[in-house]
Amino acid sequence: MSTYKIYTDQLTLIKEKPFKLEKEIQNIVEKNLQTLLGLDFIKTEFSIGTFRIDSLAFDSDKKSFVIIEYKRDKNFSVIDQGYAYLSLMLNNKAEFILEYNESKSGTLKRNDVDWSQSKVLFVSPNFTTYQKEAINFKDLPIELWEIKRFTNDTLSFEQIVNRSSKESIKTVSNSETITTVSKEIKVYSxxxxxxxxxxxxxxxxxxxxxxxxxxxxxxxxxxxxxxxxxxxxxxxxxxxxxxxxxxxxxxxxxxxxxxxxxxxxxxxxxxxxxxxxxxxxxxxxxxxxxxxxxxxxxxxxxxxxxx
Incomplete structure (x- = not known):
């Protein structure tokens, strides 16, 4: 969709101002997590073992953790990477709670967290048709968000909404990781x-x-x-x-x-x-x-x- 600026009844196209680095996207989202997503910021570049999570957030309404990853390139699988991060979280619950308590000076306990509502968000200026089609399952704890910056200092931030699919990811995947994660995480409809x-x-x-x-x-x-x-x-x-x-x-x-x-x-x-x-x-x-x-x-x- 094209956007125009009106000046004396004349229209001027507002051009996109592409992000040069993933870090630019990350900085904007982390500083505006409540405004954009209604989430509490916990940690940037959160590392566990060989994994590094770009942004760790917490949904105080659902009492659940949210992992956010930023992408400029298009060569990645949202399903494989998303479930790998969720598996990492479920296998390292204590580390996530410790990070929350250190960040928020809180006393969050394991039973205070609803792990079943955990999810992963991918944020990118563009997603491929294949990536958009890949999320068309009714029970996928993964979301895609497109972010674009424009030359008039405005920003668009929009979720890619999947079609009303009735198919479950569990019925089409033989992945052990997906099967294990799906036993604990549920997407409520x-x-x-x-x-x-x-x-x-x-x-x-x-x-x-x-x-x-x-x-x-x-x-x-x-x-x-x-x-x-x-x-x-x-x-x-x-x-x-x-x-x-x-x-x-x-x-x-x-x-x-x-x-x-x-x-x-x-x-x-x-x-x-x-x-x-x-x-x-x-x-x-x-x-x-x-x-x-x-x-x-x-x-x-x-x-x-x-x-």
Whole structure:
């Protein structure tokens, strides 16, 4: 897609300013991890044995580690290299926890980490068609992100989204590494949360989902182990917990920041819960007319997370 600058009704093409070194890409991403990916930076050039990880990050929402690799060349296998790094992590959990605690002055323990949601990100100005096709599996803990810099001091950062594949990487690979890693790491899908849910609540979820996605392409679905998250950019602004007899909707806003004169939300700011934020709405509602009221709460939450 071409981008143009407008000046007195005349268009000038904004040209790409290629990165000369992988290190340039790495520096930009590491300094802006929260803005770009919503991740906490842990370590640059993290070495274990003969392996060196470009960037080690932590997803505080999922309580999992994220490995980030930067590429300018196109001659590498995202599958082989990605699973090699995940295998390295699972076989060296203590070293990853130690690095986190030294970096964050924390007390993270092995059981505090959800290793099942670990993943690898590859960041590059370009990926080949083969590499893009290689990620078309429903359960692949590997993501591709394209980064481009332009002459007007702007940057694009976009995930290569795989097609809605129903095929599992485990069914097409005989790799021992992939088999071993797949026993511990699971990629959660939206559908995982919708199994065995009553139709009435599936319909409510579909209504909420349609409303949220109507706000534009910046809104994305973010399935996790316990919840279905919805993100605006890199921020999770709400979480939905699907249950057999109801739905729990968590709104990611600080206590006292949403206008709720009808008091239909529950204050969970000091209560342990799976979602983010201080507000909870439970379904079923007292009446169908309250759905518009919930939509207003969601609209407020989206606006708060844009600030």
């Amino acid at each position: 939206e559908q995982d949360h919708l199994e065995n849910i009553e139709d009435d609540f599936l319909n409510i979820y579909a209504e909420i989902k349609e409303f949220l996605l109507s706000f534009g392409e910046d809104i994305t679905i973010y399935p996790k182990k316990k919840t279905i998250g919805f993100k605006i950019g890199s921020k999770v602004f709400c979480d939905i917990v699907m249950q057999n007899k109801g739905i729990r909707l968590f709104l990611n806003a600080k206590k006292g920041t949403l206008k709720d004169p009808e008091c239909i939300t529950r204050d969970v700011s000091e209560v342990g819960h799976w979602g983010n934020g201080a507000y909870e709405v439970r379904f079923p509602l007292k009446s169908d007319t309250e759905m518009d009221y919930v939509f207003n709460l969601l609209r407020q939450t989206i606006n708060k997370n844009k600030e």
